[in-house]
Amino acid sequence: MTGEEQGPAPDKHRWRQVALLVLKFAIVVLAVYLVLGVIGRIDWAGVADAAARMHWWQVAIVLLVVLLRQALLGSPLSNLLPGLGVPRAVANGLVGTLITTFTPPPSELVLRMAMFKSWRIDLTKGAAALALYTYLSYLVRLAVPVLALLLAIAQLTASSAYWWNAAWSGGLAILLIVLLFVVSRGEPAAAKVGRTVGSLVHKVRHKVDPQAWSRTLVQFQRDSSENLVGRLVPGGLVMTAFVVADGIVLLLCMRFIGVSASSVSLLAMMTAFLCVYPLTIFPFNGFGVMEAALIVLLNDVGTFVEADLVGALLVWRAATLIFPLVPGGITLLAWWSKRPAQGAPESNGTGLTATG
Numbered sequence: 001m002t003g004e005e006q007g008p009a010p011d012k013h014r015w016r017q018v019a020l021l022v023l024k025f026a027i028v029v030l031a032v033y034l035v036l037g038v039i040g041r042i043d044w045a046g047v048a049d050a051a052a053r054m055h056w057w058q059v060a061i062v063l064l065v066v067l068l069r070q071a072l073l074g075s076p077l078s079n080l081l082p083g084l085g086v087p088r089a090v091a092n093g094l095v096g097t098l099i100t101t102f103t104p105p106p107s108e109l110v111l112r113m114a115m116f117k118s119w120r121i122d123l124t125k126g127a128a129a130l131a132l133y134t135y136l137s138y139l140v141r142l143a144v145p146v147l148a149l150l151l152a153i154a155q156l157t158a159s160s161a162y163w164w165n166a167a168w169s170g171g172l173a174i175l176l177i178v179l180l181f182v183v184s185r186g187e188p189a190a191a192k193v194g195r196t197v198g199s200l201v202h203k204v205r206h207k208v209d210p211q212a213w214s215r216t217l218v219q220f221q222r223d224s225s226e227n228l229v230g231r232l233v234p235g236g237l238v239m240t241a242f243v244v245a246d247g248i249v250l251l252l253c254m255r256f257i258g259v260s261a262s263s264v265s266l267l268a269m270m271t272a273f274l275c276v277y278p279l280t281i282f283p284f285n286g287f288g289v290m291e292a293a294l295i296v297l298l299n300d301v302g303t304f305v306e307a308d309l310v311g312a313l314l315v316w317r318a319a320t321l322i323f324p325l326v327p328g329g330i331t332l333l334a335w336w337s338k339r340p341a342q343g344a345p346e347s348n349g350t351g352l353t354a355t356g
Contacts, residue, residue, distance in 0.1 A: 051257065051311040058256040065249050066319050070094060070327065072242035076136060076235035081121065081129035088119060091331045098328030101321075118339045124219065135176065136232060140239040141278050142173040148274035155267060157301055162275055169278045184228050190218045247273040249319060253312040264302035272297035287317060 054062075074093020078086045092112050099108045109130065116126035149166035152158035183190045195214040247270050254269065255261075276293040279286035291313050298309065 048311070049307075051315050053258060053311075054253075054256045054315065058252075062249060062252050062256070062315070062319050063323055065245065065252060066323055067327065069242060069245040069249060069320070070097070070324050072238055072245055073097075076238045077129060077133050079231045079235040079238070080132045080136070081126060084116075084119070084121060084129075088115075091115070091335065094324065094328040094331045095335065097324050098332060101325060114339075115335060118335070128219075132232070133235075135180065136235050136239055138281075139173055139176050140236055140243060141280060142169040142176070144240065144243055144274040144277050145169045146173075148271050148277075151267065151271040151274070155271065157268070157271070159297075159300065161297060162271075165275050165278070180228075187218045191215075243274070243277060244270070246277075246320065250312065250316040253315045253319070254309065257312045257315070258308045259302075259304050259312060263304040264298055268301045269298065272301070285321065287321075291317075 078089035
């Protein structure tokens with residue numbers, strides 16, 4: 001390729017980043033619009049009063065459960081990367097959460113790989129484990145509405161929202177399982193899947209090389225296929241426990257603010273929470289969109305002051321989105337001060353960063 005042909009590439013990349021930022025901003029605006037549409041008549045002074053009802057010891061309990069939540073979020077990586085261990089897996093996850101909050105990809109991947117290198121973890125296996133971890137997080141996120149549907153059926157509250165959410169998200173979860181099963185069958189199957197998916201992506205992003213995707217998936221198959229089920233199942237259970245812990249944080253915020261069990265039961269709240277959880281796929285963990293959907297579902301099964309519920313949701317978001325940055329920053333500083341002098345991580349051979 002000539003220099004003239006390479007010239008526009010940085011501009012295209014810059015415009016792509018701008019377009020992504022605009023898209024995220026548009027989604028946030030839509031989220032705010034949805035929230036206002038659902039709770040437009042809320043007394044916001046009442047919301048502030050509700051959030052202020054929490055005592056310091058109640059805040060401390062919420063933050064302790066958030067720490068448990070973060071430990072559950074990071075620990076599945078220890079199942080996917082033998083030799084890493086739970087403490088380092090949690091540390092790696094805390095730093096990843098911190099970096100993704102402030103910087104665009106692939107900054108998170110670069111730093112997490114640098115941590116692997118400092119711990120003398122094989123980088124190709126580390127990259128494969130991070131890819132599996134991402135796959136597992138999406139799989140669990142898409143699968144929990146099926147559990148919500150079963151809980152709703154048991155409570156005789158299975159409205160059409162539960163059926164539709166379970167249908168589309170469960171279908172996508174099955175598709176992810178099938179794709180992983182095909183890839184795990186061997187290198188030829190992985191190469192074929194890589195070329196097929198790469199060709200589809202190439203129609204949208206012409207710089208994507210289907211053959212490079214094929215090679216990447218073959219390398220991934222080599223580094224991750226050993227005892228795949230034995231590593232994914234425990235990690236999936238822990239990731240499900242993380243989602244439940246996330247719901248428990250919200251439940252504590254509701255109870256401490258004043259939404260009693262007689263207003264919304266634990267089972268009803270958790271059922272609705274699991275149903276809308278796939279909305280966390282949207283930017284900022286689905287902020288706004290998820291709250292609006294959750295309020296709609298809870299309105300069907302509970303009787304409460306909406307200002308109290310909104311106050312609980314705001315405290316929950318602050319606890320789960322902002323507070324984890326504190327242990328993440330402490331972990332990053334601790335690792336940075338103890339890391340051996342070294343250069344940037346070597347190429348991991350999987351092409352994860354290059355292919356996006």
